[in-house]
Amino acid sequence: MKKRLLVTGGAGFLGNHLLRRAKQFVAAGTLHLTPSISLPGVTFHVCDLQNPEEVRILLDRIQPDIIIHTACSDQGKGIEAIVPAAGLLAMQTAERDIRLIHLSTDQVFDGDTAPYKEESPTNPINAYGKAKVQAEELMRSLHPQATIVRTSLLYDLRTPDRQATRLIESAKTGELFRLFVDELRCPIWVENLAEVLLEVATKDVPGILHIAGPESQNRWDFGMGLLHHFGITPTPNIQKGTIEESGLVRPKNLTMDSSRAKQLLQTPLLSLSEARKKVQNLKI
Template structure:
C-alpha cells in the first residue's frame, strides 16, 4: 500500500522510513532535501493547499502520516494549523487514512497525569497551534487518528536534544536540566512502530497518548542518557528548578497511554527498560 509521509527528513521520519519496508512510501520535505532509506522524496510546502491536494491526488496514498512540525521560530509555528487543515481536507476528499502526530505540549502541566481524553490547556504559542491543529483534524477528517507523543529520544542516531546535552557536556559550558519538569520520554523506534501500526489499522480512530511508560524529570532523563553513552556527568551539567530559571514552562505533562496499551501490539517502553534491552 501507498503511504505519504510528511517530515520524512525529520528524526521520527527517518525512523519510520527505516521500518516502513512493506509500504510504497513517498516522503515530503520542506527545506532539507534528503535521500530516503526507503521510497522517494519530494519537496512540498504544506501551507500550499493546491500543492498538497495535487500530491495526494497524483500519488493516491492509502495512508497519510503527518509528522512534519517545528517550533524553531514563529513562521514554523504559524504553519502548523494550515498544514494540518490541508492534509485533513486532502485525506477526507481522497479517502486516505490520516495519522496525525500532535504533542504533550498541548497541556499546561497543572492536571497530570493526562489521559487520552484530557482536553488541551496550552501554555504557549506552539501548544496553542498544536491544539488547534487537533481540532481542525477532528472536524475535517473524522476518521483520522491523532497520536500525542512526549519527548522523542533515541541512541542510533541520538536525537537532537541528546546531542545538545552531549555537546554541552563536552564543551564545558553550563548545561542545566530541570528537576521539576516531568515528561514520558518515548523511544523513537517504539514510536515509529506504533505509528505504522496505526497506519495499518483504520479501525482505530480518535486520540491516543503515545508516550513512554516511565515518567522522568529532565535531570533524571539526561543523566541516564549520559550514563548510557558511557559519559561521566561533568560539573558543568547541573540540576535546576523552573523557578530558579525564571522561565514559564509546563511542570508536569506526564500522561497515561491507556488506549495504546489496550489497543496496540506495540509496546511504548520506559527509558530504563529500553536501556536494559539495548
C-alpha cells in the same frame, strides 16, 4: 498488494525513522527545505504543506492510502505551518477518504493536572501547544476518522539527537547546562514510536490516542540516563535546576496516560531501560 504510505516530514527526526522501517508499505516522504535525501525503496517529494495547490498535486501523484503527518514541529518556522498544514491535509484527505494519522504533543496540556488521558481538557501555555490544539480541532472537525497521536519527548539511542547533542557538548565545553528536576515527561524512543505508529497505520483508530513512554521522568534523571547510555561522565557544569528559578514558562508535569494505546495495540511502549536493552541486544 502493499498499501501506499506517505510520511510528511521525511527528513525530520520521527519522519525519517518511520520511512526507514516502513517496509510493509510502498513508502513516500515529503521534504520542505531539505534539498534532497535518499533511502532505499522510498521516494521523496518536495512540498510546502501550507500551499493548497502543492498538497493537491502531491496527493494526485502519490495516491496514498495512509498518511502519517509528522511535519511541522516546534523547530524553525515549523510552528507557523502547524495550523495551515493540518487544515489542508485534513480537508484534502477527508475528501479522498485517505487514512490520516496526525502527530500532536503533550504540550497541549498546562502541566498542572497530570496524569493526562485523551479526554483531559487541553490548556496550552506556549505558542507551540496552542498551535497544536488548533490543529487538533481542525482534524476533528474536518476529518473525524483521523487518528490524533499525542506523544512526548522523543529520543534516540543510536546517535545523540538534538537535545542529547547539546547536553554532551556541554560536558565537553564546560558550559553551564541546567536540567529541571520539576519538569516531568514520558520520553519515548523514536524507534519505538515509529514501530507503534506503523501498527496504528494498519488499524482503524479514530480520535485521540496518547502514545508516550511508560515512565514519567524528570529532565535531570532523563538527562543522566542518556549521558550514561552514551558513555559520558557528567561534569560539574551540568546542574540541577527548576523551572521556577529559570523564570521560563513551561508545563511542569506532562505525565501521560497511554492506557488506551496499550489496550488497542500489540507493540509494547518501552521505558528508557527497556529501550537500551533492546538496542544493546540488536548490536550483538
